[in-house]
Amino acid sequence: MATIDLKQQRRRKFEEVFERLRDDLVDHMKAENMPTEAVEWYRRSLDYNVPGGKLNRGMSVVDSVEILKGRALTEDEYFKAALLGWCIELLQAYFLVSDDMMDQSITRRGQACWYRVQGVSNIAINDSFMLEGAIYHLLKKYFRSEPYYIHLLELFHETSFQTEMGQLVDLITAPEDHVDLSKFSLEKHAFIVQYKTAYYSFYLSVALAMRICGVPESYVVQGQTVRPYALTLSILLPVGEYFQIQDDFLDYAGTPEQIGKVGTDIVDNKCSWCINVALAVATPEQRAVLEENYGQKDAGKEGRVKEVYEAVGLRERYRAYEESVKVRIEALIEGVPEPEGNPEGGVLKKGVFTAFFNKIYKRTK
Numbered sequence: 001m002a003t004i005d006l007k008q009q010r011r012r013k014f015e016e017v018f019e020r021l022r023d024d025l026v027d028h029m030k031a032e033n034m035p036t037e038a039v040e041w042y043r044r045s046l047d048y049n050v051p052g053g054k055l056n057r058g059m060s061v062v063d064s065v066e067i068l069k070g071r072a073l074t075e076d077e078y079f080k081a082a083l084l085g086w087c088i089e090l091l092q093a094y095f096l097v098s099d100d101m102m103d104q105s106i107t108r109r110g111q112a113c114w115y116r117v118q119g120v121s122n123i124a125i126n127d128s129f130m131l132e133g134a135i136y137h138l139l140k141k142y143f144r145s146e147p148y149y150i151h152l153l154e155l156f157h158e159t160s161f162q163t164e165m166g167q168l169v170d171l172i173t174a175p176e177d178h179v180d181l182s183k184f185s186l187e188k189h190a191f192i193v194q195y196k197t198a199y200y201s202f203y204l205s206v207a208l209a210m211r212i213c214g215v216p217e218s219y220v221v222q223g224q225t226v227r228p229y230a231l232t233l234s235i236l237l238p239v240g241e242y243f244q245i246q247d248d249f250l251d252y253a254g255t256p257e258q259i260g261k262v263g264t265d266i267v268d269n270k271c272s273w274c275i276n277v278a279l280a281v282a283t284p285e286q287r288a289v290l291e292e293n294y295g296q297k298d299a300g301k302e303g304r305v306k307e308v309y310e311a312v313g314l315r316e317r318y319r320a321y322e323e324s325v326k327v328r329i330e331a332l333i334e335g336v337p338e339p340e341g342n343p344e345g346g347v348l349k350k351g352v353f354t355a356f357f358n359k360i361y362k363r364t365k
Contacts, residue, residue, distance in 0.1 A: 206352055
């Protein structure tokens, strides 16, 4: 019970920073002489789209800074780490609002997708842009005088572009109105996942923490040159791939109550891990069933695809994958060179990756 209470306290402390930042953004709208109706609309968009998720990406910035510094954070250190965390959550909101429109999704985080809220519709496109714009307003306000400011800007710009590149490959590989399973493969899935998910959901949080902790481009540990940002990427890309494969599997195997949305990957013709594994092992007869029924807005056809998934042992294959990826990632983490003692800030630590992996291992939502 104490662990649950501590988690809730940490989340609540993090959420309090959002309230301050939201008020900052609303005050900026007022200072720009925006009409009251527009100010209220923006506030409602922020409240509806930003704080409702698991917040793992954002809170991981705080966790990573604490681990890198090896101590409790001062009030100012906590605020800056949490602010960067909320900038990631703003980026996530920007992606989700627009992604839900592209996919014509129904629900998100247990509520109607923003564009489906009465009166919103296509205004959600502009709302998504304003969620992204908030990131750069906050970075400028709070970090412009810091020596690492340009690194923060580059991280957000580069990660956004990488994610959008992944979204493009996803959309042209699996358009909803044209099913062509010959375009699908586990290799294509891995590429999409790396660009669409792993950079912004995993690497970004840790790289931001490293920048504000003063971790340099390289340093030497026991005669070995360490390039911490490249090393971080080499570990967190496989973690990000695992996370997306979890998402793909939960879209198929999880309930709406469990995952906060209606699973639509099959009817939406998604280039998901599930369909790619099934295609890789299906008999000619099973493949014909998949070709005939995948990507169709029909519950009966969706059910026939799921029957093939069960027949090829998708659940067992997922469990085997999950155990193999655990061994692989733990080996990568173990290989991170650490100096003796507990230096503050300037070097990479294994605990950063262990904390990240433990948050997602065997998750069910």
